[in-house]
Amino acid sequence: MANGGSWSPLAIELSDINKSFGDVHANRNVSLTVVPGHIHGIIGENGAGKSTLVSILYGFYGADSGTIRINGETTTIRNSADAIGKGIGMVHQHFMLVPNFTVLENVMLGREGSLSVETGARKAREALNKLSQDFGLAVDPDMIVEDLPVGLQQRVEILKALFRGAEILILDEPTGVLTPQETEQLFDILRALRKQGVTILLITHKLKEIMAITDDVSVMRGGEMVAHLQTADTSPAELAELMVGRKVLLEVDHTPARPGAPVLDVQDLCLTDAAGIDQLKQISMTLREGEIVGIAGVSGNGQSELLDVLSGIMAPTGGHFTVGTNQITAERPSDPAELRDFGVAHVPEDRHKCGIVLPFSAAESMILGYSGGDEEDGGWWLSPSKLEESCAGRMREFDIRPPIPKLQSANFSGGNQQKIVLAREISTQPKLLLVGQPTRGVDIGAIEFIHKQLIALRNEGCAILLVSVELDEIMSLSDRILVMNNGQIVGELAREDADERALGLMMAGIGAEEKDAGSAKGAAS
Amino acid sequence: MADLWLQFLLTIDATLRVATPLILCAMAGIFSEKSGVIDISLEGKMLMSAFVAAAVATLTSSALAGMFAAIGVAIMLGLLHGLASITLRGNQVISGLAINILASGLTVTVGIAMFQQGGQTPNLARAERFRPIELPFAEQLGGIPIIGTIYREVISGHNILVWIALGAVLFTAFMLTRTRFGLRLRAVGEKPEALDSAGVSVARTRYLALIIAGILCGMAGAYLSTAHGSGFVREMTAGKGYIALAAMIFGKWQPRGALLACLLFGFLEAVASRLQGVELPLIGQAPVDLILALPYLLTVILLAGFVGKAMPPRAIGEPYIKER
């Protein structure tokens, strides 16, 4: 395979990059070489150090040590301006767009060309038109960015980089917010860019994407670079093993479920948000005692909203759901405190923002959601010693380390924080447990523990609704799997019928009646 | 009838005089708040520059020297605010409040030490003040009904700072919408990381905004003590900085809206001072204090979203942190 190394310098050459944040060694002796005109993937789990590495490359962070060579020249990149000057452009995971600016204003920001905006705008508009034609990147330059669908906003980010003369384009987790169709469109754009000689560095944790579009792939794990491979020579299995570090054994001791009486009944549940967008459309389902129902879907297709509504954080705008004998409707909404009384527990998707309060002690986080208290708990008052005592008990039971109830919640590792949440939610012996992303950012040991706990809870007769972006997790834990797309439930599979292919097709909305009409909106011809 | 007309014109004239420092300060507020820095230190900057303008004008016998010194000191305070809120990422409200209290203490302390007049500066002579500028033929044309009287009473006879204040509104509007700096300024107040990733320094842009705000506040202070008044009196800003802040919010952070709000608030103050001690039919003694409270009440009502919605810049008050 020609890598061009003999006649043109490498586009990017990083050697021995180190970067620490406090005690966390985010990048350890990382080296990387990227061939010009290739699409080079960097794959790794959340927290493997991928984002830190590209942030160093783009001048957002300074490396503690190591050297950077761009097109064969050793350089220092102190800030974004330096990176732009070296022909590096970046599409961030969270877009760097001014929401109330037009596309044109966003593209020209920092590259206005002259002191007067008008003169600069004229030139920028011409350049934008040319780029649109060259790469098939059509966007109306006068649209306000916040009115555009996500896919088009990303396109603006790419245009921004190209407008600044980027020859090396970094994309950090670009597909996380995209629908499958938008992802396909993005890949078409990337292929077109490659044809024009642009070097692309694609950061992702999705194996499928690496296999679909990259020429080369580097694997990161725990802040280190563990492998450099040519995509054609590797397989998803090999990459997965490299990412995780050992053979993934996600097989849980999963006995057949014995579903009992219905616990949760959802009928035509709808949610329209403040902006008037339908987040949930006519959701119906039933959960029974002693079963785990998994919800699969690309993130952003209504799963988070479903959890919010079922836990009482948001009120439905149509339809109803029934927990036991209690019916919740738009007219008679509920709140999280009342639903807890009805026997609903909730492990939230965002542990740091919702699940615990970071500055609180573990003992205080251990009663989050249960601080209302009743008479025998001392009425209006709280006793820290009592809280710490009961917290210590749960810490033993769930093997939470370090077992110090007074320790600030922020000082526990991700896995132990998640165990605090789980311990709290399980020990109320709920009838229904809502679980969002139970193992996001959690180490392998804790994953196994958490999975075992969920199965055990099911065996005791609890109904569990599991939302996860990890298909493996969904498939290994669920008794039934529902697939969500665009705010709807588009299909159901029994545990034994579920495989990645079948789920993938359903998640992509293939076969669903409603096509994603939004993605075409705002695109200029 | 003619008397009523004259009364009306005099009120409008007074409105302009009263509104001038408000306008300058409100424009200063727009610059710093559009850049994402909360600026409740308008009051302190204005107070300090009012003192410095009068003190330097006394010492040098030059109103102009006083004004430049006032601008200098207001810029320094702006930079201090910047150090606290941009570089050290401190709390912007607290920093602004500190500057206000600091100004209260420092003006009186230094004033007493310098002039031994209980915190006041000596009365300024003619040459040490900004004088009214009589426009050509004001007296001759004043005889013409309506237009002539307007020309004589309202348009003519203002000092240069009144005109500068009105010019500052055009300047602010032009800067915000037509220039590169304005584009960056609006971006940094909405989404600083967008500007940063575009290779423009967030801190530099914000400091620049605070410096421009300092210049405008300095002129507002100079106006109070060396144009509108004839010397510094302790606490002479008397909450005008906060009224300017209210006017800026009332004008939804836009130069034109803020100008109109300043004129409205100025008008209320002019009316109130005309009504001082006047018996009104039905009400009796005119409730001057309540009229003076109207700007604050109106601002609260606007902020509560009962009439339209005032949307502040999205990133306001948040220090920009690049590293996590």
Added chain:
Amino acid sequence: MSPPPPLPRWADVGLIPLINVFAALVVSGIVVAIIGENPFEAMMVMIKGAFVYKGSLGYTLYYATNFIFTGLAVAVAFHAMLFNIGGEGQAYLGGLGAGLTCLLLDSMLPAILLVPLAIMASAGFGAVWGAIPGYLQAKRGSHIVITTIMFNFLAASIMVWLLAGRLKAPGQMSPETRSFSENAELPFIHDIANALGMEMARSPLNLSFVVALLACVGVWVLIWRSRLGYAIRATGHSTKAAEYAGIPVSTIIIVTMAISGGLAGMMAINEILGVQHRTILGFTSGYGFTGIAVALMGRNHPVGIVLASLLFGALYQGGAELDFEFSTITREMVLLIQGLIILFSGGLAYMFNKPLAHLLGALLSQRDRTSHTEAGQNG
């Protein structure tokens, strides 16, 4: 520069406030020196004025009483991440509540009923004046900093209007109410001491000081020992977590602001029931703003607030002494010091934080190393 290790708690709570005060005093000292006076002499005058002269300690504690109330008010709101800079207006309205109660009832009720009623009225009026901005923040999204500023001015306007109008004592020129009857007075501490046979110099210190200390205990219990306090802190640290937990965030914001306003309103009992025995114009004198400095220095903890209030009480009382001893420096010096303290402990909070963390980190790790090597040698 690599990020410093986190500052140990004792340093954050104990050392940093001291450094901030020291820095403020140094800067003020420089100003005094520039003016041409001896800063150390001025310092001595202030210390003597605050603690040494006969009755001076009483004055210091009397000022401190005001600052405890307004400092607690700011602190309670801070725990819910609300910045209440409306203490001034809430205290002012508190004075209206106390005043109205006394004007209406001082000829009818005995002190034992009237005084508690007046205290409740001052807290109640302050609470309402705090709860309205709270409501506007919670339900209408109006920025609490701006609304509380506006409410300070609104309170001042209302008070001027009332005190110069309806509430003005007949035949009186100055804008104030008539004097209340003795039934409405909180006893002076020196009177109580004298009654108990102890010799004590006259000072405005009155029973409000005890009420203030009780309020400290109350706030401590509220924040760290009650379910409401838990909800307040959860809301303050993370609105999302509070929503997830089913804590009614809007209600908490309104209730917190009411408590905060009530505490600020109670400042009025020291001035109105304790000292003036009538409601006068401008009795709040900026003490509401001083409360912000007190809360910042006291790290929003009642114990810290008492200590910081003592410091500011001493500054105010000592500052008053400056007027007598010097012709060129006056009590406004104290405003300067206060502004600087707010600046150093609030706006410039991280200026000393980082270097100190580096320094302590280096010192501690060195000590660790030495102890390790010692352990190694021993083993």
